[in-house]
Structures are given as structure tokens and as C-alpha cells.
Amino acid sequence: MTLKSRIAREIVLTGPMTVADYVTRCLHDPQDGYYATRPALGEGGDFITAPLVSQMFGELIGLWAVETWTRLGAPERFRLVEVGPGDGTLMDDALRAARVMPGFLEACDLVLIEPSGPLRTVQERRLADADVAPRWVRSLEAIETDAPVILIANEVLDCLPARQFVKTDDGWAERRIGVDDGDGLIFGLVGITGGFTRPAFEVEPGQVVEIADQQAAFGRDLGRLVGAASGAALLIDYGRDRAGPGDTLQALKRHQKVDPLADPGRADLTQWADFPAVLEAALQAGADVTGCRGQGDLLRALGIETRAQRLMSGRPEAAPVIARQLERLIGDTQMGTLFKAAAIFSPRSLSVPGFER
Template identity: 30%
Template sequence: MLVRNIFKGHIGQQCPNILLQRLVTKQHPHASPAPSYTTAAAKEELTPLAKHIRDIILATGPISVAKYMQLALTSPIGGYYTKGQIFGKEGDFITSPEISQMFGEVLAVWYVLHWELMGQPPKTVFVELGPGRGTLMDDMLRAAKRFKEFFATIQSIHLVERSPELRRLQHDKLGCDPQTTKNVNDKNDNGTPVESVSKARGSLPVKWYDLLEEIDVDIDCVPLVMAHEFFDALPIYKFEKSNAGVWSEILVDVADSDSEPMDMRTTAKPSNTQHKSIFDGTESCNFKFVKARNVTSNAAMIMRNEAFNSRFDKGDHVEVSPESARVMAQLADWISTRNGMGLIMDYGQDWTQGDTFRGVRSHKFANPLSMPGSMDLTADVDFSYLRYAASNKAQCHGPIEQGKFLHAMGIQARLQHLLQATTDTKVQKDLVDCYRRLTDPHSMGRIYKVLAVMPTDIKKAPIPFALPSKEELNKPKIEKITR
């Protein structure tokens, strides 16, 4: 077999390129380092969701940023992910799979390579956390179909997705047969799929879940896991270290309360901040950030790790996502016990940051407290926190920059193949533009990172996560922080 012959010799840059030649021809605004917010003079409309959040705060007091995110994104009253068109030019943002087919094709090659390295297990399942519109999974399956022996091992597709509307989009994108579709057993539900068969992709069974722990597959099936722009939307908690060295939680309160609003423009220090959080137009919002008067249970539990006290100074802000740690620990344990493999691709840094929480609406940054439910809410992923959560459960390799990963996996060779397949100069220009957007350090190539998760008993680092050389280990890591 072609892949096996490759691995008998030197594993080098051209290995993925050879595989990519067999494929059929066929910026993300989150990543900007300087969000800007428009100022609105009039008081915002109090939508049903905003009224619901306000009523909760009036009844129980200021809520955590995590609770606010959860309500704004997933509430059935009007949460953001209950909406239809949120991706693409007509939506609020564009993800890497929506930019070019090359992205999914390259990732499919990564799974084929490591399926070979792990001895060609006879049964595999694809698992994706946060599948968006289903574009990435569809591209990976189409590319994987070119490797017949590998594709024959795929038993089923498992998608972790809570949004009913996104489930329906994924159902259509994967070419699922309506005759085989089973929907949520709820008379008030508008046809949310829970199970179907993808006729367009080899009659593969497709199943949907709300949570990772709900996935039920045969013990002899090896999971091939993908989490692309999944962790950035998981709820975060925000804290500030006071002059007394105590961590105070930053909460969300109604704008008309007598609590002193947090001035997010002056409290964050550049040493732990990637994005400058300037919330202009706060006078028009129905909500504001405030500092808890007393130590909250969240601050007591989450910030008890001594590392937070030793690494941060008075006045520093930090963002922490316990939900990300919980999911990562479970994912790592699952991959190790099932002898699987996984890739986590998201924007963020390999350290804890302070003020990256923001909204994205119509391809522009927006005040995250403005019009809850009308925009995506995200925060940079702390990859060091994910690695810590997976420790003793699985091996984590990376993160490495997306541009470096895609280049190492042969995206340039795939680009050349696509360019040669057409004489249309406009199509060729679009292909080059998409390639640059995915890989350029000034676009998505640097802020997006890739983390590989492998079983604990695997001895070699996965491609292209080679162990660093002595020179690299001894080279100081210098980051220019801009405000």
C-alpha cells in the first residue's frame, strides 16, 4: 500500500504531498489583534433574551461571565446558536473550512497517515466537536474516500452539536437521506435530527449528541477526533488580582444598578493580554461588567491553583474555562483508552491571557454585552490549560501554528494541483488568496494553533509535531505584546 511504503523509508515533507496528489480536484475576523467597537448613542432594545438575563440578575444578583455566555449563545429564548445563517459572507464570521476545500483535504491526509502509523485498525469512527455547517466533515470524508482501505474502516460519523439549526445544516451538507432520519422525540421540536445515513458519503450512519459523554460506539472502534473552533466558544470566568493579592471575580450586572462598572480599558496589563478590550458605547448597553464585592465560590474554587498566584501580579486579569478543562480531560481519557487520535484547532496562545472575551457580529468585533443573542461570543483558547487538563490521561503535542501545520502537511502541493486543473484566472486567484488567508502569519496562519492528542503509549511524536531540537529549546521565546 502506498502509505505503508512511504513509512518504510524517511518520513519527510513530501509524504503528505504524495497522498494529496490522489485527491480529486474539486480571515477569520475572530483572529484580529485589535477589536474596535462602534458607539451607539441610544439605549439598546430590550429583546426577550436580554429581558430574561436581566430578570435573572435582578432576582439572584450579578452573574458570572460564563453564565452570561451560556445564556447568550444557547438559550432557547433567542440564543445565538439557535439562529440559522451565522457562517459565511452573509453571516457573522467565516471559519477555515468555509474558506477552502484544501483545509479539510489536508486534515484527512493527517488521519490517513496516522491510521497507517497505528497499524491500520480495522474499525474507525469520525468524531467532530462543534461541526459548524458540516463543511469540514464533508470535505474530510470526500478526501478520505480516495484512500479505499482507510475509508472502508469508517463505521460511522458522530457529531457533538447542541444547536438544532446547525444540526439541520449538517444533515443537509452531509447528504443525509430524509427517509432514514430520526428526529428528537419532542412534539414542540421542529425536526432536529439525532440519527440518519449519509448517502452522499458512502451510506455512513450519522449520529448527533449534545455532549461528548453521550457518544456510544463499539469498544473496538478507534475514534478519529476533530475539534475545530470548539473550545473558543466554551464559557469562561474572568478574574482580577486585587492589591491585597486576592482574586476577585468579574461579573455581569444590569447597567442601571448602583454597582461601579469595571473600566476594562485600564485594568488589563499588556504582559498577559493579546487583545485590548475597549468597550466603547457601554452607555447604550443593558449590562455592564462589575467586580464582585466578596470572594465568590468560583474565585475560591477555580483560582486556588498556586500557579495563578505565582505567575500574575496585582491588577492582572485572567480568563479561565473549567468547562474546557472538563471536556479536554474526558476527551484525552477517551482517546487513550480507545487507542484513538485527535486534533484541536483554534485561535489562542500557549499561556493564560487576560482580556480576550469579545463578540463578533457581521465580521466585526462588537461589545460582548451588547444585544445578547445577536452575535458570537468567544475568547482565545489557553492551550497550556488544555494540556494541563489532559496530563496523565493522554499525550499532547504542540500547539504549533496553523500555517506551519498546513505547510508541513502539503497544502502547497494541493494548491499547485488545483491551479493546474483550471485555466480560469479568477479561480486561480481565488485559490491563491484562500491559501494565503489560511497560512499567512498576518491572517490565520499564526493566531490559529494546532494541538495533537495521542494515546499515552505512543512513543513517537505525530507528524508534524517533531520534538524540538536543542537549538530550539535553548532559543528564548520572545513575544511582542501590543496594546
Template identity: 30%
Template sequence: MSSNSINRKFKFEKPIPVDEFIENALYEPNKGYYNIKIPFGKKGDFVTAPTISNLFSEIIAVWVISTWEKLGKPKKFNFVELGPGDGSLAKVLVETFKKFPNFNKAINIFLYEKSNFLIKIQKQKLKNYRVKWTKNFNQIKTGPIIFFGNEFFDAIPVKQFLYKDKSFMEKFYSISPNSKVKESYKKSDKRDTEKIKSFKTLKGLKFFEFPKMGLAEMDNIIKKIKNLSGGILLIDYGYIKSIKGSTLQAVKSNKKMDMKDLFKNIGKADITSLVNFTLLKEYYLKNNLKVKNIVSQKFFLEKMGIIERAKILEKKMTTKQKEYMYITLMRLLRRELMGELFKVIFAFKSEKNDFLGFK
């Protein structure tokens, strides 16, 4: 792998683990992808469900309200959006919540965002909206809590390992001064090896990804849920049965790029990996949360009534608006588009179990 056009602002002369390499490419201040441009939308590099259709965000709003009802309509209720992107979902949530006065009195909305650049964009979009930004969940002290993330976990870099000669070997990248990208492997750190061995999901795999950074984020979230009760709803591009090989992908201008080209575009393309939902479920169960059966985005949205909602909205629409609404709805629901590729998981601490949207 080599390229003369590698962005020289990024220096990785010493080999660094894959997750740290990606972390720098995405978040290094003033250089990282998420700190220099708005990546979402038709003019950006990729579209996400909330930037495709407001119907998606409305359904999430209805799910949050229904969960509050299931939990006995507590007087104080917290909602944290993880990785709110350009703030599209939060905007629709606030507007929808206003239509439910009792719920609206109870709800506190927090946004948890890593990119300072995106926080600025969110603050512009949500001026005069009742939302707060948080970097530390300790500021939330009472009331059940619901965390929600759409394409949050897949944006957190993963480590990659090879199991060879009875040892776990971790993959590293480096970029030489003449812009050559080199891949190398080193024996895995002892603590990582112990952690990996504790997962049934990873047993017997020759090559696999491990979301160490993502699970560290999860630790804080799980602690909060255990403390206050509530849960975490995640929607992500991912898989249930294990996948052979790397799932890293780079996306630029709404097109997937060959990973080789990624190295010519460090800081200019988004890099994600597919979420291992079975591993995530195993982690929640290990931490004594309950978990609903993982379902597809199509199943969840349809069960929550997205088609019925579209039928109500279409009555007040022009033919052109109607056409547009159904095209975007099909993007969310068609199996070969987002419908099956995206999965939904809900882990929770509560005596209740009959949350909407699942099997």
C-alpha cells in the same frame, strides 16, 4: 456600560458568572446566537478555515488517514468532529475518505454539536452522507478514536478571575431592568479555587481566564481516549505565553466589536475567547496523555503538504479559479492573518509518537 437597546429577551437581573452569561447569549433555546442564525461564511458574522477553503478540510482528511496508518490501520476507527458548524469540513472529509477504500471501510464519523439549530443545517448539508450525530460518546465502544475540533474550544465560554488580597475573585455580570450592565466580583467557589491552584500555568497571574466548561467537555473526551486509545487534534485562535487582561471578543458581520457594544447585541454577535494552549497542554499531561509540541496553523498545514496540493489542483483551474484558491490559501497561511494566530495541539494515547504535522 449601558444601553437602551439591550435585547430585553435576555434577563440577567441577578449577577451571573461571565461564562454562564456568555453561555446564555450564545445557546439559550430560540434566543441564543447559535440557535437563531447561521453565523458562518461571507454573509454571516465570521469565516472559519473550513468555510474559507476546502484545501483546509482536505488536509485534515489526509492527516486523519495518516494517523490511522500510524496506528496500524485498525479495522474499526472512529472520528468525532467537535462543533461541526455548518458541516463544511465533514462534507469534504466524507468525499476525500471515499478515495481511500480500505480506510473508508474502517471509519465511522460522528458529529458532536450542541446547537439544535445547527444540527438541522448539518443534516441538510450531509443528507445521504455516512455520518452520525452523537450527544454521548458512550455509544462508541470499540476501535481507536480521533476527536477533531476547529474553533471548538474558543467557542466554549470561560470564567474570569482576579487575584486580590490573596483571594481569587470571580467576575459576574448582571443587567438591570433599565438595561444597565453591571460588572461585579465575588469570592471564588472553593472547588474552583482548588482547581485553579493546581495549574502551574495560572501561578502569579493577577487576572486570568479559566475554561471550566471547556475542561468539563475535555474530561469526557480524555476518558474516551484513555479507554479506546487515539487522540484529540484541536485548532484554535489562541496563545502560548500568558496574556494580561480579558481576551473575550465579540464578532458581528466579520468585524470585531468593542466589548461595550456586545451588550447592545446579546444574542446577535458571536462571543469567543482566546484559547490558553499552555493550560490545555498542562491539563492533558496531568491526565496522562502525551502531547506533541504546539505548532502554528501555518506550520501544520505546510508540513502536511497544503502548498503541494494547491499546485496539483491549479493545473486544472482557470486563471480566476487559481487566483481565488491562492487568495484563500494565503488567508490560512499568512502570519498576520490566520497562520500564526491559530495554533494546533495534538494530545494522544498511543505507543506511537511520529504523527504528521508537528515538530
């Protein structure tokens, strides 16, 4: 039985499914979930992330980690953590760049958080010869707090789904997934009788509001971890830096947007990162936070243009390709402004690289 058929049967038995529950099933169902069985990254897959655009991205994140370690006082022992390492490219490039700083790699306990079995296998192969041997855990709660933490989470928040609510002429309703007369999945609205906190911003009838409880929980857990251990967590994702309405659910297959209800488990489903909710939760958990800035601004602050020039000088024949990669990472019409960056950190006195006050 397909995942679509199993979801439809469950809906018939228990009632319409929230968008957040549906996305979680599509991504992580043990039998047919996208990340559990068939994640496809890169140009030949379903989607591409910044580390796969150019080595410059991972190298600069590695140098960000080195500078953060230095500003923490170069502790003799610390944890370098990546949440959702993809195919391992970002960490591979970061560790290579980190060789420039004596003592950094020797002090590093490398921890990767990866729920996907297939992706962990790819990461193991990619990092088999890394300067630091990684270890894998399944959640932030498994990270010890007896040493400072430097954490990277690139395109993680968009995998943590949100529920959707719609303002109607008769009040608020939740957008849920139901079943049509056949076996097809459809969107519909279920009236709300209570338990819903109205958003503080203006919403017009028909507009969708997304409530990202899972993202806020992630921010809370990050805040607790960084607050207890000290250090900094860098979050980079596409999403909103201010609260507002909008339906951001999308499904990607072979780099094309497809119907998110058409073939559950066969496409990557995402929703925008809600940076305000994540950062507020981290603050409430006791950590400090930076403001948001565009990915392009962050990478410029970390020196990507200088790095690109050096690569072009060393490989003149590749200069046009490197220039295109640079534009894709920092261009305002590419990833430069849609993708945002923010950091969660402790102690308050720490100046986070790229977010200097």
C-alpha cells in the same frame, strides 16, 4: 421578553452573573441563544472558519485522518468523530479527500457531536450524499470506546467560556455582569473571599486572568476517550499556547466586533482557547499530548502548498483566488500564527501526523 431582559431579571433576583455563565446563556439559551436559533457562518454571516476559506483546509484534515488511521495499523473498524461540525463543509471535504485510501471509508463509523438544532439540519443536508452516513450524538460521553477514535475539533474550544478574574490593589476580584439603573447590562467586580487559586504567572494590577474550567473539562474528557479507545484528537483554534493574562472575550456580528453586552443571543461570543489548560487536563486523564504549533506550520507540514499548486495548475483562472486563500490560512498576519493546533493521543508510541517528534 428578550434574552437581555430575562438575563437582567435573573441578575436582579440572584446577583451578578459570571462571564462564563453569561456566555453560555447567550450561545445556548433554548429560546434565544445564538447557536440554538440563528448561527450564521460564512462570508454572508457573522464569522468565517477555516473550512469556509478554502476546500484545502478540509481536504488536508481528511488526509491527516487517513494517515493517522494508517499509523494506527489501519484497523478494520474505527470512529471518525467531529465535534462542532459547523455547516458540514470540513467533513464533506475531508471525506472526499479520504477516497484516495482504500479501506478507510469502509472501516469508518462517522459520528458528529452537535448541540445546535439549526446547524444539525444544515449538516444533514450537506452530508446527505456523503460516502459514509453520519450519526449524531450530543456529547463525548456518548462515544463508544470499543474501536480506535480519530477526532477533529476545529474552533470548538473558543465556544467553551471562561470566568474572568482581575487583580486589584486590594486583592483579587471576579469580573461579573450586573444591571445598571435601567435595564442595561454592565461589567463590575465582585470581591473574592476564597476558592480562588492564584495563577502561577506574573499579573499586574488591572489585568484580567481567564480560568477556562469548561475547556479543561473538555480536555479531560478527550483524554479519557482517547486513552480508553486509542487514537488521536486534533484541536485547532485561536488562542494561547502559554499561560498568561488577557481579556479575550469578544462578540462578532457581520464580521465586526460588537459590544458583548449589547444584544445577548444576537452575536457570536467567544474567548481564546487555553491550550495549556486543555492539554494538562488530557495528560492528567491518562492520554499523551503533543506541543502546540501554529496552524500555518501544521498545514505546511501536511502539504498545503503542494495542494495549492495543484489546484492552481488545474484552474489557472482561479490562481489569484487560491493564492489569497492560501495566505489567509497560513500567513503570519492572517490565521497562520493566531490559530494554534495540538493533538491528544494514545498509545504513547503513536506518531501524530504534523507533530512528528
